[in-house]
Amino acid sequence: MFDVGFWELCLVGLVSLLVIGPEKLPKVARIAGFWLGKTQQMVSSVKEELKEELKEEELRQLIKEQQEKIDSMSGDIDFDEQANHFLDPQPEKKTDNGK
Secondary structure, eight states, rough: OOOOHHHHHHHHHHHHHHHHHHHHHHHHHHHHHHHHHHHHHHHHHHHHHHHHHHHHHHHHHHHHHHHHHHHHHHHSSOHHHHHHHHHSOOOOOOOOEEE
């Protein structure tokens, strides 16, 4: 993430030991670690939410494209005529054979 090597961490530790002092250093390090962990959790949470939103948007777009395809295909079919033909079939013509 920050590309910090071992020697950079040693230098930061030495300077913090000199500035803060050996008595308060463990407490400060614990607090800094706590907040660093909270920050990482928050960043991870935001990343997950963004991934979910992007995935939802992709699905909405896909549904929209599929619906447009369905609409264009169904525009060629006359559903009213098909339904009327199914519901009201032509009555069979009776033939009189003299009976």
